[in-house]
Amino acid sequence: MIQYSIVIPVFNEEENLYEAYNRLSLVANSLDGETEYVFIDDGSQDRSLQILDELNQKDSRVHYLSLARNFGHQIAVTAGLNHAQGQAIIIIDADLQDPPELIPELIQKWREGFHVVYAQRISRSQENWFKKLTAYGFYRILNRFTDVSIPTDTGDFCLMSREVVNIINSMPERNRYIRGLRAWVGFPQTSVKFNRDPRFAGEVKYTFKKSLGLALDGIISLSRKPLKIATYLGLMTTLVAIAMIILVIFWRWYQAPVQLIGYTMITVAIFFLGAVQLICLGILGEYIGRIYDEVKQRPIYTLKKVVGFDQKSF
Ligand code: UDP
Numbered sequence: 145m146i147q148y149s150i151v152i153p154v155f156n157e158e159e160n161l162y163e164a165y166n167r168l169s170l171v172a173n174s175l176d177g178e179t180e181y182v183f184i185d186d187g188s189q190d191r192s193l194q195i196l197d198e199l200n201q202k203d204s205r206v207h208y209l210s211l212a213r214n215f216g217h218q219i220a221v222t223a224g225l226n227h228a229q230g231q232a233i234i235i236i237d238a239d240l241q242d243p244p245e246l247i248p249e250l251i252q253k254w255r256e257g258f259h260v261v262y263a264q265r266i267s268r269s270q271e272n273w274f275k276k277l278t279a280y281g282f283y284r285i286l287n288r289f290t291d292v293s294i295p296t297d298t299g300d301f302c303l304m305s306r307e308v309v310n311i312i313n314s315m316p317e318r319n320r321y322i323r324g325l326r327a328w329v330g331f332p333q334t335s336v337k338f339n340r341d342p343r344f345a346g347e348v349k350y351t352f353k354k355s356l357g358l359a360l361d362g363i364i365s366l367s368r369k370p371l372k373i374a375t376y377l378g379l380m381t382t383l384v385a386i387a388m389i390i391l392v393i394f395w396r397w398y399q400a401p402v403q404l405i406g407y408t409m410i411t412v413a414i415f416f417l418g419a420v421q422l423i424c425l426g427i428l429g430e431y432i433g434r435i436y437d438e439v440k441q442r443p444i445y446t447l448k449k450v451v452g453f454d455q456k457s458f
């Protein structure tokens with residue numbers, strides 16, 4: 145029976161795959177149970193898929209899925225979780241930013257009875273200040289807005305028990321923010337600290353736009369609080385409007401030279417109200433867009449190829 149599944153999303157990682165496999169297999173060979181690698185090719189356009197095929201021929205523990213196009217990191221991981229067969233499932237990046245050598249420590253905590261063991265960064269070596277700053281801000285905003293608490297500075301690198309993965313697999317939503325789902329599930333959870341290394345090779349696949357999308361997904365999938373911003377802004381504008389009315393009546397009585405002030409005030413009021421309305425529409429739009437995605441009931445991803453898995457399991 146397979147004990148450990150290592151889930152590795154891959155998007156154009158041809159320069160990293162051999163090294164990732166080598167370092168992972170050193171770790172896997174030292175583990176006490178049977179291990180499978182679940183590589184997910186997320187519609188790569190380079191040689192990643194061929195390399196996975198090669199690794200599978202060489203080592204039958206290498207299993208892989210190939211998504212029919214690029215669906216994004218979170219969905220690739222979802223596909224991996226759907227197919228993983230082990231009792232403890234580890235999620236790790238293919239670019240070796242998450243050190244595979246930490247896996248035995250994660251497993252140790254799992255043996256002690258924890259269902260989710262997430263790896264928590266204590267430093268981000270060689271990431272630029274912008275990434276550090278946005279990451280820092282994001283986790284703090286996320287925790288302020290959302291009702292489940294997501295530990296700061298954790299990524300997707302973690303171990304989850306079979307029970308937790310079964311629950312996550314049974315969640316039907318299409319906006320899959322794994323860190324959020326993982327925290328929402330509950331169960332005893334703990335962390336292991338580590339230093340996040342720089343990428344072994346290749347470029348970051350998360351563009352600023354993709355990161356922003358992920359951040360929005362994270363907040364909106366977990367919280368309805370942003371909808372309340374609209375209400376607060378509305379209330380604030382009402383107060384400002386009342387203040388202005390009082391001011392105008394006041395000026396009327398005292399016949400101050402108000403012409404210029406009047407024009408300015410009208411222009412400011414128009415811009416202010418317009419901004420508030422657009423912000424509120426934007427917030428509504430984010431939610432409605434996501435509702436639309438859910439009601440379409442499409443499959444979360446499409447598969448082009450599935451290699452190496454035990455047919456019984458799905
Ligand atoms: N990835 C993926 N699909 C994507 C983007 C990224 O499967 O659309 C994979 C990528 O191959 C890597 C992991 O997700 O294994 C993390 O991506 P990256 O290193 O670019 O992001 P970061 O380190 O900034 O989180």
Ligand code: MG
Nearest residue numbers: 237239241343
């Ligand atoms: Mg990376």
